[in-house]
Amino acid sequence: MSKSVWPTCGGEAAALVRTKDWSRTALGPLDTWPDSLRILLEAVLRAPVSMVLVWGDDRTLIYNDAYARIAADRHPQAFGGSVRDAWPEAWDFNREVFDACFAGEERVFRDAHFVLARHGVPQDTWFDLYYSPAADEHGRICGALSTVIDTTARVTAERERDRQEQHLKQANADLDALRIRLENLNQRLAADMDFLNTLFRQAPSFMAVLVGPDHVYELANDSYLRLVQHRDVMGKPVRAALPELEGQGIFELLDRVYRDGEPYHGRNVDVLLDSGDGAATERRILDFVYQPLKHADGQTYAIFVEGIDVTGHALTEERLRVAQEAGEIGTFEWFPNTGKMAVSDAYRRIWGFAPDTEITAELLVEHVHPEDRHLSGPRRLVNDDNPIGYNEYRIHRADTGEMRWIARRGQSMRSTVAGERRYLGVAFDITERKRTEENLRQAEAALRELNQSLERKVEQEEAGRFKAEDALRQAHKMEAVGQLASGVAHDFNNVLQIISSNLQLMELDGIGPQAAGRVASAVAAVERGSKLSSQLLAFARRQPLQPVVTHLGELIGGMESLLLRAMGDRIAVEIRQNAGLWNVRVDRNQLENAILNMAINARDAMDGSGSLTIGLANAPHDATLGGDHVCLSITDSGCGMPPEILDKIFDPFYTTKAPGKGTGLGMSMVYGFVKQSGGEIKVRSRPGEGTTIAIYLPRAAGQVLAEEAAADTAIPGGHETILVVDDDPAVIATTTEILAGLGYRVLRAGNGQEALAILGSGLPVDLLFTDISMPGAVDCASLVRQCRTLSPRTDIMLASGQLPDASFDEELELLPKPYNREQLARAVRAQFGGPADPVTARPAHPVQALEPNAGGQRILVVEDDPDTRELACELLAALGHAASGSASAEQALALLKEHDIDILFTDLNLPGLSGIELANRAMASQPALKVILASGDGHSTRIPLASGMAVLPKPYDLPQLEMSIAHVATTLH
Template identity: 90%
Template sequence: MSKSVWPGCAGETAALVRTRDWSRSPLGPLDSWPDSLRILTDAVLRAPASMVLVWGDDRTLIYNDAYARIAADRHPQAFGGSVRDAWPEAWDFNREVFDACFAGEERVFRDAHFVLARNGLPCDTWFDLYYSPAVDENGQVRGVLSTVIDTTARVFAERERDRKEQHLQQANADLDALRIRLEDANRRLSADMDFLNTLFGQAPSFMAVLAGPDHVYELANESYLRLVQHRQVLGKPIRAALPELAGQGIYELLDRVYRDGEPFHGRNIDVQLDSADGVATERRILDFVYQPLKHGDGQTYAIFVEGVDVTDHALTEERLRVAQEAGEIGTFEWFPATGKLTVSDAYRRIWGFAPGAEITADLLVSHVHAGDRHLTGPDRMANDDNPIGYAEYRITRADSGETRWIARRGQSVRSTVAGERRYLGVAFDITERKRIEEDLLQAQAALHALNQSLERKVVQEEAGRFKAEDALRQAHKMEAVGQLASGVAHDFNNVLQIISSNLQLMELDGVGPQAAGRVASAVAAVERGSKLSSQLLAFARRQPLQPVVTHLGELIGGMESLLLRALGDRIAVEIRQSAGLWNVQVDRNQLENAILNMAINARDAMDGSGSLTIGLSNAPHDGTLDGDHVCLSITDSGCGMPPEILNKIFDPFYTTKAPGKGTGLGMSMVYGFVKQSGGEIKVRSTPGEGTAIAIFLPRAAGQVQAEDAVADSTIPGGVETILVVDDDHAVMATTTEMLAGLGYQVLRAGNGQEALAILGSGLNVDLLFTDISMPGAVDCASLVRQCRALSPRTAIMLASGQLPDASFDEELDLLPKPYNREQLARAVRTQLGAPAAIRPAHAPAPMAIEANGGHRILVVEDDPDTRELACELLAALGHAASGSASAEQALALLKEHEIDILFTDLNLPGLSGIELANRAMASQPALKVILASGDGHSSRIPLASGMAVLPKPYDLPQLELSIAHVATMPGGTLH
């Protein structure tokens, strides 16, 4: 091809090559171009894809028609000019790429983001960029050949697809939430219907619903069916279901109520109903109501029947009336204000008054014997609250003048008139009884003796009452001291937890032999303090127990050798066990401690020589204890105790031993343990005759559970996320460090409100580990309840130095304080279910970096103290860390130094942390970024690969995990 017509291809940019005056350009006249440049130019111009050739030290720009469309407003001015002049805003990026290519390297960028002018406006654009060195005839790199593919449409399409997927996920989540609410509403409705059906079915009054003008049975409860002898009435008209009601007026009543829509109330209605076999009829007396049920238009559609079978009550009244008449018991009603009297016929006959005669109080008093008139109602009105209380007096009958004895008894009742006094009473003739009393005078001596016996019994009852009151006062005192001991133990356990956790962490960090001995001594002191705290909680009945079904004979048999060693050779031990001994449900370890404690007390009381008898027997229910029990008794031949010491045996910190020989919590612990186990403890002691202690434990059903296998010596860890909630900052710090050392991701909250904020933020929380004693508006019980609502899949575990109260779910597991690292690890893994990574006891936590070196890290933080501390932490992890106070200074340092990881605060003065990350990763695609955010995981940052968010405040394990996380990420840029 002749140079005069080169390039020979068509197109706008080819024409520009041919027509441009190149003599003033760094490339020189067109005829002087080397063959390598001409060949590469021809290839670029003919390429169907967008291509660019950058040639020479001045980075002259030659591109084809496809690239001209990408250049948009910059074409054709950019053609033949330098890259720096054409794209000044991307010069930092282009310079680094071209320098690398001129050095013989290749560069590839996927979805590189640029802001380019389109139609005079800046627009976000994305490109796939491929850069390769271009050599001349001598093999020297003289230029860069680049292929540019516009991926903007694809990026927007992917974003739109992601947005639609997120919208769909949100819609599905909303639908799931709606479904859950509907299911919950249906459950509540079903529960309400079940409740109403149960209420209807179990109502003591009989109820039924009769529908339509034919009164068809739609509903009938158990009481109604029992009334009609359980005949099949549902679905039948009443005339077919109960034909025996014909002629009794019931059908007519129902027809009238249905027709008129007015209710009917019946009292003492006699109804004849067939018996179950249909052979006979039975008389029933009923109180009932027929209540019409109406539509909104007032039209009756059914009748509700509700009533009570008063047959027994009515017959009782009838029998009482007959008995009064047959037994000549007269009744009267007296109104003192008017003197009016209303009396029964039997009353008239007792006094000898004619039927129909008017009776007044004055008339009655006039017939009372003069010596007995002080017993009558009118004479007692002024001085007696009940003037017609029981009295016996003589009267003169009005008809015959005969003297008779009558007894009168009555009481005040409410009148229908406000403020009016009204009395009801009865009177009966006791003349014959008075005559018999004369014959009983000979029995006065025996009666007197009986009275003396009764007086002695009263004295005994009074003594028993005083003893019960003393026991009640003692129980109140023990309860008050127990509450105090519980609070002290809880706070003490928190202190022990802090000390124990820090000692364990010191052991993990490694200490010298001398320091190791001191740490071991401190750990032993913590264990002694924990034992003392456990004794306090035992007395307060707040220690966590693990009761299992136990055979006391087997438990004592397993302790026999231990008891023999503890008591010594000079004490004879005898174990007596009754045949067929029942099982109990008890915490075996605590019971063994209690038995050993009592045995040692007995040894001291016997001065090391004597006999100790342990008895096991069944104690069936006899009225003194609630239900069946098993009795464990310990009897010694020691010195015994006087009453003043026996009364204080269970008082905490009370001891008869020399100073330094005991805490005084031993028997207090036994007392609290027995009470917490649902049992009773009784002590009997006489000075010089020894002491007998009897423990009664409730009988338990079920089989005896085998002893748990010995745990292995490995400590389980994991990678799940745990939210630790504790208002004690020291406990929080040590617990968090131990969990992080086990590999877990740890979130922290100082109170219930902070914990709920984290649970409601959408973060995945696998386990909520919270202290029971939680101050503030959200206590522990509320936190547990709301956690189940906000995050049903989150497991829950409690930690405390005492038992939770009855408001807590019994299924929640409790980790007692103080706990060590192994106990914490095993409790957490139990809650999280499937086992995770296991490493031997005392193994150090996994490191985030390899042993052959760390990373080069630039810390960007405007607060100097925070920046210095971050650099110290990174140095402690083995990394090379340097600091920068601003994003602008950091960008300058990135140009001058090789950095592996950019560790920047999200909120910086000037450029923000996200803007800094954007620019840094654009200039150094292989750079990794960690954003430290004071907003925690609530920050919503669209991040590309190579970036991670670390919530503040962070600790050393969390920092280490974040570095390890970004170190394994592929390279990328911010979207």
């Protein structure tokens, strides 16, 4: 048979076979068809009933003319096409049936129901279907034969008949069942919708649905609204709802997902979102997915957004990663089942591997030192529960071959795959530590070979370190206490200045001889208070100094006779001075006071007998001191000091002397003075071995100046204009009165603002005399600076109870508080360049001795301070009592034996016996004697009740003194 006329049978289907271009189908050109396909198709075409041949994996459909009538308007398009394309609505059924036939099975269906489109309208159809497999000439099943008998008319007629018969019977029942079903379905649907809405709204991850190409918000749950700060986004395009996303690539990403229909999964995506106030954005890190939602035809109509905010976790990982990278700590993840490893960049750098090198456990073992490979994880995997527990071993770097030490630590972690072992760990380079340890081991081996003397040296060095640390702590403590002492001294000096100025003004006003004596006593007390304040300022390193170039040998030589008298006959004083002694720059008076203070302390430590050595020597450059110094040392042969006392030697108000024997400010003053002079002070002492105090003062250039001649006793005055500035009204009042008494024209200002107003008014001011501690908007430094601008010709002089800080011009003259009339007059005159008209000062009158008055009590006053003693006697005389004085307890006991005394009025702190001891001895010999104890400790002193003694706290006034006398006079023993 010729291929050109096959198939030979007639009919429309056979003609289609012959004319169709089969090369465009899965069967290929007609002349390439196998004989088995030709034979089967010939039988189908000639069959009197409708038959179909389905051939090949593509399920190509070929049928005869009878089947073409069943296909109706699908014919001839369905001829030669796939079954799926021909009958898409029946594809699920056809796929199962033909898969069974191609598997060698037969299928028979009676009155099979289908809904098929005919003439463009879906219609119910029924068929009897017979399916059998079709094999080729090799017995391989390549197709399926199907006989199709349309039973639609019969089934329709039967069903219509049955339907009509049952219709009336079941109508009501069907309607009721339908109603109940609909109600149940509605209830279930409502419940399901509520559940789904709640589930969507309360989901922990944020979710939203964006509809259309403009991505309009259709849905958004609570988590999503929290993420966007509860902004009103519903119904708005995302570009309008979240405008801050512009330029962050989010809009473009949504457009791409909508256009391409491909989902997007983002991990650790940085997004800047509005923080809620509309003024700033905050960084959020998100994991999310954009899932396109599609119609049945595959067209995207919306995007489902779902994700979680991982900001906290991501930032923690970021901090951990930065910490690991900064600390060069490498991390690794090891899977022993496969030998694979995931390592960090820092881990690669430690081992010297290139970024693109695949890391495996065996690769690492190859680079471990052969002697240490037993410590590696793979070698310990069998016998150890944790094969990557802490270990230190050597490796050879992959890039340079250099041997390095690394430390590794890790543990087993649960894997995501069941039964798979997984280990996590870290590694870090410890080569430098190992080298240090090796050096230390070598040093220890060397130290073991040394004798005990070297071990003691190590101990001494260790003790030196502790001593240095203690010295640092001591320095911090002294600095803090010094600041407190400076503030106290400053305020105290202001008070003393007011008292001193008023006392001098009283002298100038003219007073009687008796009052003049009291004023003189008060002035002496002010001077003692000024000395105490000076000691506080010296300790605080805020004392105004007048340093000059000084040769310490000459200074000590000038003090030699004073030192000999102070030490007494039983103490040998030796002065040792090296040749070529350098000069220093120091305040001579303060240094002399410091030397005398230390010498007296040494005398007390030697109990009046021993040796005192004063050494002077150059101290060349020392790293601990920084530069050349001159060392002044004072060594005594006294009792020495234990460490617990030595540690407190410079503490203010600390003393080992008995109460009343010292203020505890002597060594504090020395310490502050030396530090303020740029020097250092060191003390070495042991119990029973004496004490050495070494003072190091910086070497100074220049020549020693000869001491100036004594100043003229005349008090200078003048007629210039002086502006006095001080925030204390009492200081201004007294200072103004003194200066006016010296002939000057005086202007006053209570603060910096008032002073600037006067300077800017045009009034001529020759001298600005201002206190340093100036409150208000304009401090002293600002006042000085603006004065130089407003009135360049005005001289400036400062007054202060403490040394100013470094911000003040060192060329400005400083008058320390408290100052007297003469000091103020000479300082002011020096500002104007020379003497003027002298002002004669009226001399103070001496204190007159009081005669006993027999009308009152006979009182013995015991006080070692002469001024205080005389003042107490005068107060008692003013009260009508007969009073006499004694300077010591020992002298008082002798007087009590010689005279009849009613009341013993004694200070608690006396140089010999204390006031308490004196009172006890006196009352033992004279039981009727009454005692008043004057105490500078205030009310802290306690005495037994009905003891015949009373405590009078210092300072006391006349009424308090009178009440104390009345109290003891009426007290019975």
